[in-house]
Amino acid sequence: MNPQASELNEILKKEGPAAYELLSELGKNIFFPRKGLVAQGLDAKGRKINASIGEAKEDDGSPLRLSPLAELVNLPPEDIFSYAPSFGKPDLRDVWKKKIIEKNPSLGSAEISRPVVTNALTHGLSVAAYLFADKKDQIILPHYYWGNYRLIFSEAYGVELKTFETFTDQTSSAGFNTAGMKDLLMSGGSKKILLLNFPNNPTGYTPDKDELAEITDIIKTAAEAGKKILVITDDAYFGLVYDNKTAVESPFAFLADLHENVVACKVDGATKEDYVWGFRVGFITFAGKGLSTKALSALEDKAAGRVRGSISNDSHLAQSLLLKAYNSPDYSKEKQRAYNLLKNRFELVKNELEKHPEYEKEFKPLPFNSGYFMCVKIENGNAEAVRQRLLDAYDTGVIALGDLIRVAYSSLPASQISELFANLYSACSDVSE
Numbered sequence: 001m002n003p004q005a006s007e008l009n010e011i012l013k014k015e016g017p018a019a020y021e022l023l024s025e026l027g028k029n030i031f032f033p034r035k036g037l038v039a040q041g042l043d044a045k046g047r048k049i050n051a052s053i054g055e056a057k058e059d060d061g062s063p064l065r066l067s068p069l070a071e072l073v074n075l076p077p078e079d080i081f082s083y084a085p086s087f088g089k090p091d092l093r094d095v096w097k098k099k100i101i102e103k104n105p106s107l108g109s110a111e112i113s114r115p116v117v118t119n120a121l122t123h124g125l126s127v128a129a130y131l132f133a134d135k136k137d138q139i140i141l142p143h144y145y146w147g148n149y150r151l152i153f154s155e156a157y158g159v160e161l162k163t164f165e166t167f168t169d170q171t172s173s174a175g176f177n178t179a180g181m182k183d184l185l186m187s188g189g190s191k192k193i194l195l196l197n198f199p200n201n202p203t204g205y206t207p208d209k210d211e212l213a214e215i216t217d218i219i220k221t222a223a224e225a226g227k228k229i230l231v232i233t234d235d236a237y238f239g240l241v242y243d244n245k246t247a248v249e250s251p252f253a254f255l256a257d258l259h260e261n262v263v264a265c266k267v268d269g270a271t272k273e274d275y276v277w278g279f280r281v282g283f284i285t286f287a288g289k290g291l292s293t294k295a296l297s298a299l300e301d302k303a304a305g306r307v308r309g310s311i312s313n314d315s316h317l318a319q320s321l322l323l324k325a326y327n328s329p330d331y332s333k334e335k336q337r338a339y340n341l342l343k344n345r346f347e348l349v350k351n352e353l354e355k356h357p358e359y360e361k362e363f364k365p366l367p368f369n370s371g372y373f374m375c376v377k378i379e380n381g382n383a384e385a386v387r388q389r390l391l392d393a394y395d396t397g398v399i400a401l402g403d404l405i406r407v408a409y410s411s412l413p414a415s416q417i418s419e420l421f422a423n424l425y426s427a428c429s430d431v432s433e
């Protein structure tokens with residue numbers, strides 16, 4: 001093992017033992033190479049003659065750049081063309097940390113790490129898996145989950161996705177199946193990895209505040225029983241909650257200071273929150289009652305080490321654009337406009353379903369209150385056949401997942417919502433068995 005990795009592990013053993021025990025073999029071995037090339041580059045910084053950087057410069061010392069590109073973006077060339085640090089742009093990391101704290105008041109005075117920038121959430125989840133998940137491990141999660149988890153966790157790291165039934169029953173007023181989650185958390189073995197994604201893809205469900213309190217209590221009970229628990233929160237759709245009962249804050253806020261045996265790992269980012277799907281900017285942030293400041297920064301080093309070993313560093317242009325937007329006086333107003341647009345579509349979907357009780361003969365909505373999506377369960381027949389029929393006869397595209405149809409109302413103009421559900425009803429009737 002590289003001595004720099006051992007150094008980080010020694011810090012974690014003393015100042016964050018649960019985090020150390022939860023690390024995978026790869027996670028134990030990874031480190032951010034502060035010595036070597038990076039250190040030599042820092043030594044050379046600011047020198048009259050600096051021939052240390054793997055970038056090309058103009059004769060005036062600014063980044064060598066091609067004018068058709070430079071003309072497109074109104075930012076200093078250093079914020080566009082140069083490499084960003086593997087940890088991410090420092091100011092962006094600080095702004096994002098401040099935002100996490102502001103948007104999650106229940107964090108109170110709990111300490112959280114400085115977010116490390118990832119190539120959006122997919123990569124953040126992959127970094128979390130690299131650090132913590134071994135082949136023999138299971139990840140516990142509700143059975144309605146984002147399908148890409150299979151590639152990120154199972155195919156890449158050989159981890160088993162161990163699911164529990166998501167809802168308490170099959171009705172649209174069902175709640176989150178906390179009992180199912182508890183059974184798996186309390187099952188044999190001391191290392192537990194729990195993955196929570198609220199608002200959820202595909203269902204568009206977020207637990208209400210009482211359910212979230214119950215989830216937190218269950219995690220605490222399992223920790224008190226001696227389980228070492230890593231909770232990964234996939235907060236891709238954070239903030240898009242459309243009613244007052246539903247929990248707005250991330251579970252991360254309640255786990256950051258819960259118990260010495262609990263380590264919380266928040267994966268979030270600008271992709272959906274700031275409507276920049278193609279930018280590829282996400283963050284991974286750690287917290288835990290048993291983790292000192294030094295332990296948190298050891299985890300940051302390990303995460304940044306994996307970033308360096310996978311993508312080297314994230315797009316500087318995308319990070320700079322976001323930082324600029326976050327400091328813009330129009331940012332909050334624009335975020336509100338986007339939220340209102342999506343909330344209005346959510347309400348139109350709800351109204352449409354209420355207006356047409358006959359739709360329930362063909363499909364029943366699962367609970368939904370947040371995010372980009374809602375799902376309906378096909379009552380008579382096959383969701384894939386319904387999807388095909390919608391394409392062929394109604395010029396309408398949706399996603400079929402097992403016996404569910406997922407509707408991304410986030411992407412539908414308000415004027416098409418009524419027609420979509422009418423088409424869905426007709427397509428279901430057409431293919432009804």
Ligand SMILES: Cc1ncc(COP(=O)(O)O)c(C=O)c1O
Binds near residue numbers: 120121123201269282
């Ligand atoms: C639940 C969930 N997590 C993560 C992601 C990935 O987001 P990103 O595009 O930032 O990688 C998605 C994207 O659809 C998602 O639905």
